[in-house]
Amino acid sequence: MRIRGLRKRYGDVDAVDGVDLDIPRGEVFALLGPNGAGKSTTVEILEGHRRRTGGEVAVLGADPGRPTRRWRARIGIVSQTSEERPQLTVRETVRHYAGYYPAPRDPDEVIKAVGLTEKAGARLSRLSGGQRRRVDVALGIVGDPELLFLDEPTTGFDPDARRQFWKLIESLAGDGTTILLTTHYLDEAEALADRVGVIARGRLVEVGTPRELGGRATAKAHVSWTGPEGPQTLETHSPTQVVAELSQKFDGEVPELTVTRPTLEDTYLTMIGAAR
Numbered sequence: 001m002r003i004r005g006l007r008k009r010y011g012d013v014d015a016v017d018g019v020d021l022d023i024p025r026g027e028v029f030a031l032l033g034p035n036g037a038g039k040s041t042t043v044e045i046l047e048g049h050r051r052r053t054g055g056e057v058a059v060l061g062a063d064p065g066r067p068t069r070r071w072r073a074r075i076g077i078v079s080q081t082s083e084e085r086p087q088l089t090v091r092e093t094v095r096h097y098a099g100y101y102p103a104p105r106d107p108d109e110v111i112k113a114v115g116l117t118e119k120a121g122a123r124l125s126r127l128s129g130g131q132r133r134r135v136d137v138a139l140g141i142v143g144d145p146e147l148l149f150l151d152e153p154t155t156g157f158d159p160d161a162r163r164q165f166w167k168l169i170e171s172l173a174g175d176g177t178t179i180l181l182t183t184h185y186l187d188e189a190e191a192l193a194d195r196v197g198v199i200a201r202g203r204l205v206e207v208g209t210p211r212e213l214g215g216r217a218t219a220k221a222h223v224s225w226t227g228p229e230g231p232q233t234l235e236t237h238s239p240t241q242v243v244a245e246l247s248q249k250f251d252g253e254v255p256e257l258t259v260t261r262p263t264l265e266d267t268y269l270t271m272i273g274a275a276r
């Protein structure tokens with residue numbers, strides 16, 4: 001996927017304001033950013049569901065501004081709004097969608113993969129919010145896509161369902177599916193993504209691996225402990241040395257010793273703050 005100078009204007013709002021990005025085949029890329037940053041708009045343009053105001057875009061070698069049926073069959077979409085019919089059952093819905101694709105996956109296997117086998121015969125209107133979201137995911141993957149777009153896929157999932165979903169994504173990625181996901185869960189981005197991009201006010205602020213984003217890999221560690229004077233914290237590039245010195249000083253266990261580095265969430269919040 002190749003994006004150059006992508007722009008989208010709504011009236012006088014620059015929702016996407018000059019985004020450049022390359023996503024190679026087989027990569028899992030997570031787009032992060034606060035509400036209204038332009039994530040969904042970007043994704044919808046790449047999916048061929050929204051017209052861009054400017055810039056050049058190639059998705060699976062084609063311009064999503066002029067989508068063909070064949071091109072559509074090669075991509076899978078889990079968007080924020082779903083329009084399935086509530087009176088159909090899970091199995092009927094997944095089978096119906098499978099019919100749109102030239103080489104779909106087995107609907108029952110897909111239902112199993114999203115953990116809905118027990119609900120296969122239930123009408124969508126009778127499902128919980130998280131279960132409905134799993135149906136959305138099933139419909140996104142039933143066509144066996146080369147490229148999968150996931151817009152906040154795990155919103156409403158319980159922790160167990162989220163872990164199961166991560167496994168599913170890892171197995172799709174292992175099979176070579178390219179995945180572009182948006183999420184507000186930093187742990188999700190960290191668990192799944194090869195690279196993450198942070199978008200704020202329509203601009204890509206930074207792109208990098210979850211480990212190195214925002215200089216995380218080389219950031220100072222925080223060493224904390226409780227001494228006779230109370231709680232202490234030291235920021236340092238050489239925490240091992242600090243801990244060695246502390247252990248000599250205390251002659252044994254250092255009270256309440258912790259060594260931490262900024263989490264992806266810390267780094268992200270700093271970036272978003274700076275972009276405001």
Ligand SMILES: Nc1ncnc2c1ncn2[C@@H]1O[C@H](COP(=O)(O)OP(=O)(O)OP(=O)(O)O)[C@@H](O)[C@H]1O
Pocket residue numbers: 010013015033034035036037038039040041042
């Ligand atoms: N159809 C529309 N008409 C006018 N403005 C829009 C439209 N869709 C989005 N916008 C505006 O464009 C900006 C980007 O919205 P977008 O939905 O892409 O953000 P997002 O990053 O996906 O946010 P969220 O995390 O809340 O889903 C916002 O300021 C929004 O109000």
